[in-house]
Amino acid sequence: MRKILFVTLWFLLVSQVFGQDLINLRGKTIFLPADSIHLDTLSIVPGSLTIMLSEGLPVPDTLFHINYLKSIIYPSIWLNRQYDSVYVSFRVFPFSWLNPTRHKQIGFNRIDPIKSRPMLVYSPSSSTDPFAGSEIVSNGNISRGLMVGNTRNPSLSSKLNLQLNGRINKDFLIEANLSDANIPIQPEGNTQQIQDFDRLYLRVYNPRNEILGGDFVLKSPTGFFMHMNKKVQGARITSQVIDNKSKKSKVTSSLSGAVVKGKYTQNTILGLEGNQGPYRLLGKNGESYIQVIAGSEKVYIDGILLTRGEQNDYVIDYNTAELRFTPKNLITKDKRIRIEFEYTEQSYARFLLAFNTDWKREKGNWYMHFFSEQDAKNQPLLQDLSTEQKSLLGSIGDQSGKAVVPNYFPMDYRNDRVLYKLIDTLVNGIRYDSVLVYSISPDSSKYQAGFSFVGSNKGDYSPATTSANGQVYKWSAPVDGVRQGSYAPFTRLISPRSKQIIVLGGKEQLSSRMGLSVEMAITKNDLNTFSNLDDSDNTGYGLTSRLNRVDPLRVDSSWILTSEIEYRRSGTYFDPLERFRSVEFERDWNLDEETMNGNENFIKTKLLLEGEDSIKAAY
Numbered sequence: 001m002r003k004i005l006f007v008t009l010w011f012l013l014v015s016q017v018f019g020q021d022l023i024n025l026r027g028k029t030i031f032l033p034a035d036s037i038h039l040d041t042l043s044i045v046p047g048s049l050t051i052m053l054s055e056g057l058p059v060p061d062t063l064f065h066i067n068y069l070k071s072i073i074y075p076s077i078w079l080n081r082q083y084d085s086v087y088v089s090f091r092v093f094p095f096s097w098l099n100p101t102r103h104k105q106i107g108f109n110r111i112d113p114i115k116s117r118p119m120l121v122y123s124p125s126s127s128t129d130p131f132a133g134s135e136i137v138s139n140g141n142i143s144r145g146l147m148v149g150n151t152r153n154p155s156l157s158s159k160l161n162l163q164l165n166g167r168i169n170k171d172f173l174i175e176a177n178l179s180d181a182n183i184p185i186q187p188e189g190n191t192q193q194i195q196d197f198d199r200l201y202l203r204v205y206n207p208r209n210e211i212l213g214g215d216f217v218l219k220s221p222t223g224f225f226m227h228m229n230k231k232v233q234g235a236r237i238t239s240q241v242i243d244n245k246s247k248k249s250k251v252t253s254s255l256s257g258a259v260v261k262g263k264y265t266q267n268t269i270l271g272l273e274g275n276q277g278p279y280r281l282l283g284k285n286g287e288s289y290i291q292v293i294a295g296s297e298k299v300y301i302d303g304i305l306l307t308r309g310e311q312n313d314y315v316i317d318y319n320t321a322e323l324r325f326t327p328k329n330l331i332t333k334d335k336r337i338r339i340e341f342e343y344t345e346q347s348y349a350r351f352l353l354a355f356n357t358d359w360k361r362e363k364g365n366w367y368m369h370f371f372s373e374q375d376a377k378n379q380p381l382l383q384d385l386s387t388e389q390k391s392l393l394g395s396i397g398d399q400s401g402k403a404v405v406p407n408y409f410p411m412d413y414r415n416d417r418v419l420y421k422l423i424d425t426l427v428n429g430i431r432y433d434s435v436l437v438y439s440i441s442p443d444s445s446k447y448q449a450g451f452s453f454v455g456s457n458k459g460d461y462s463p464a465t466t467s468a469n470g471q472v473y474k475w476s477a478p479v480d481g482v483r484q485g486s487y488a489p490f491t492r493l494i495s496p497r498s499k500q501i502i503v504l505g506g507k508e509q510l511s512s513r514m515g516l517s518v519e520m521a522i523t524k525n526d527l528n529t530f531s532n533l534d535d536s537d538n539t540g541y542g543l544t545s546r547l548n549r550v551d552p553l554r555v556d557s558s559w560i561l562t563s564e565i566e567y568r569r570s571g572t573y574f575d576p577l578e579r580f581r582s583v584e585f586e587r588d589w590n591l592d593e594e595t596m597n598g599n600e601n602f603i604k605t606k607l608l609l610e611g612e613d614s615i616k617a618a619y
Contacts, residue, residue: 027089030073033080040071042092049073049090053083062173063207065135069097077171078207081244136166136174168204175203177214186294189316192309194295210238218256221356222367225521225542226503227578230342231293232352234258246362253357260350260373262293262342264578269323269337276331277324278317283343285400285494288453290343292318297341301329303584338583346382347494348375359506366506371577375496377529383494390530393495397533403493408436408449418470419445427477436489438464438472449473451487459488495528501577518545525575540574543567559611568602 024045030037046068051059065074073088140162148154164176179200187194201214218230236256243249265284283290299306299314306313306329314325323339325331355370385393389405396402411419420436421444439445451461451473462485464474476484505519521542526535548564582588586596608618 024091024094025089026092027087029085029087031085032075032083034075037073037075038071039073039088039090040092041096042071042094043097044068044071045091045093049088052087052089054085059086062167065167065170071096074170076206136164136168138162138164140178172204172206172209175205177201186291186318189294189297189308189318190310192307192312194308208240208242210236212236212238216258218258218352218354221369222358222365223369223503223505224519224544225576225580226369226371226501227576227580228264228371229296229578230264230352231261231296232256232258233261234352248362250360251357252360254355256352256354258352260352261344262296263345263350264340264342266338266340266579269339271331271333271335271337273333274331276327278320278322279324279337281321281323281339281341281343283345285492287343287345290321290345292316292321293342293344294318297339299323300336300338300583302336303582303587336584336587340579345494348377348381348496349379350375364506364508366508367503369503370501372498372500374498375529377496385493389493393493393528393530395531395533396528397531398527398537399534400492400495400527403495404490405493406489407452407491408447408489410446411448413442413445415440416469417448418468418472420447420449421445422447425477430477432477435475436461436473437475438466438468440468449489450491451489452491453486454488456486457483459483459485461485461487461489463487495530498524498526498529499575499577500524513551514547514549516545516547519543521574521576523573523575525573537573540571542570542574542576544569559609562606562608562610564604564606564608566602566604566606568600570600572597572599 026040028039030039044066049066049068051064053059059079063076063079065076066072067074071092079086140160142161143159145157146154147157158180160178160180162176162178164174164178167173177200199215201212201216203213204211213235215231215233216236218228218232220227220229234257236254236258238252238254240253241251263284265282267281269279280288281290281292282288297308297316299308301313308314308316310326312326313329314323316323321343329335331337351374353370353372356367357369358365358367392405393403408420408422411417413419419439421439421441423435423437425432425435436447436449453459460478460483461473461475464472466472473487473489478484501521501523503519503521505517507515507517509515523540523542524538525540526538528534544567546564546566548562550560550562553559553561586592606618608616610616
């Protein structure tokens with residue numbers, strides 16, 4: 001008896017639930033174009049409405065707007081232009097929220113007005129939310145504080161952190177992350193995912209247009225030669241034009257102007273037996289103390305791309321540019337380690353201009369890309385160039401090794417500084433001029449010096465252990481013509497550079513069985529914009545083309561033969577933005593650095609036979 005009662009109650013409950021689901025579920029086909037469509041007399045349950053295309057694909061909620069209380073849908077301009085009808089499904093409440101609902105009819109002749117006095121609800125006359133009444137969702141915080149100290153005057157501080165997301169009007173949406181607080185920290189490189197805390201941007205967009213300002217990433221466009229992954233700060237405008245008649249032609253263009261955050265380089269690391277790290281990364285000009293742009297690195301071992309993270313292959317300290325491998329990859333002297341990354345290099349203000357356009361047609365795609373990156377030679381940041389130093393840079397051409405100037409200068413004596421005296425000395429009958437010797441005497445300590453690492457046995461100074469308030473360097477005389485130090489009292493001037501690249505190319509389906517792709521690139525790389533010398537090697541070019549054909553072996557055969565021929569040529573002075581060959585290209589072809597500096601002609605042919613059950617044979 002108890003079982004029968006339980007089954008009966010369960011059946012009634014499930015029937016009631018399914019009955020309610022079937023009662024409040026609606027579905028209808030609406031016809032476009034239309035400014036607004038009234039779906040039902042009852043209010044729609046929020047979040048229950050879905051729109052399906054004729055292809056069975058759902059429509060993103062960014063392409064329409066819905067008023068749930070009034071049961072009215074507002075399609076976007078794009079949806080009205082692209083489709084004639086769509087299918088709408090939704091659920092409704094058992095009543096309309098707009099119609100008044102009363103439990104009893106109020107009559108003043110039967111109810112005491114004092115006892116039936118309604119509850120008064122007070123609301124402010126004006127809302128403090130600037131986005132009240134709009135479809136923009138905002139969240140964040142504003143903080144204000146008072147800073148005081150025993151060595152400073154009181155001051156007020158204010159910080160803003162604001163996130164916006166929503167619809168401006170029926171055509172455009174907005175997405176933003178705004179803040180006036182500087183975040184000088186970088187994310188840790190010990191996880192697989194990197195979150196950019198300091199990424200600030202404002203984005204206004206719809207399916208065909210976009211305006212983006214702030215921090216964004218320039219990624220590789222269509223093509224073979226132009227590879228890049230740059231984090232920049234500036235603005236980008238993107239627009240898309242579609243042929244409304246055929247809908248088979250589409251042109252997409254974008255224009256970007258920004259300040260460059262980093263400079264691209266690559267390091268080859270010689271692994272030490274059993275040493276997992278840390279391994280110090282160096283800049284393009286051999287800079288020792290650099291800061292790696294977070295998330296810009298690609299680490300390879302024996303040609304295999306590794307994954308960042310404590311539980312994966314490696315971790316990296318972006319602030320100190322140190323790389324350490326996890327026990328998952330044991331390092332030996334035979335490991336081929338290669339890393340590509342971007343690092344902060346603020347010798348000059350560096351600006352970027354990029355333009356990309358893609359034309360997609362039914363039988364082919366064609367594109368044109370332009371990229372320009374240039375140092376502002378009259379806006380040095382970390383080095384103050386005198387007139388003499390600019391003249392020196394203008395006289396050396398591309399020979400950056402000659403851009404060296406002494407780095408010691410007169411300084412008044414102070415007991416909290418490391419100072420030197422300048423002397424001449426005689427060692428083994430050889431006279432040496434301008435030797436710096438550490439001194440604590442007020443009469444002779446007249447110079448302050450800066451030392452740069454130049455390599456083992458390439459300098460005359462070495463670090464010395466003293467009780468001074470700072471690092472002291474000690475001079476040593478050469479022995480049999482061999483220098484005994486690794487440091488020298490000079491500084492290397494960084495020359496301003498510029499690089500441009502333009503790419504033209506495309507793919508065309510010549511027939512139902514034959515296709516052709518071609519691309520040409522021209523690069524201009526000036527290693528010293530202060531000098532016109534050695535500019536004959538600035539311009540280089542690259543060319544690649546491929547022809548492929550697909551044919552069945554017989555008319556009634558399922559076996560398909562694909563034939564392909566590819567030709568690539570790159571000139572001696574061709575200098576792309578980043579590596580476009582495979583990471584193991586030099587090793588695969590047994591090439592050295594000197595051979596890679598010449599003209600390259602690369603020819604490849606391929607025959608591929610494919611049959612049923614994924615059987616393949618290729619030569």
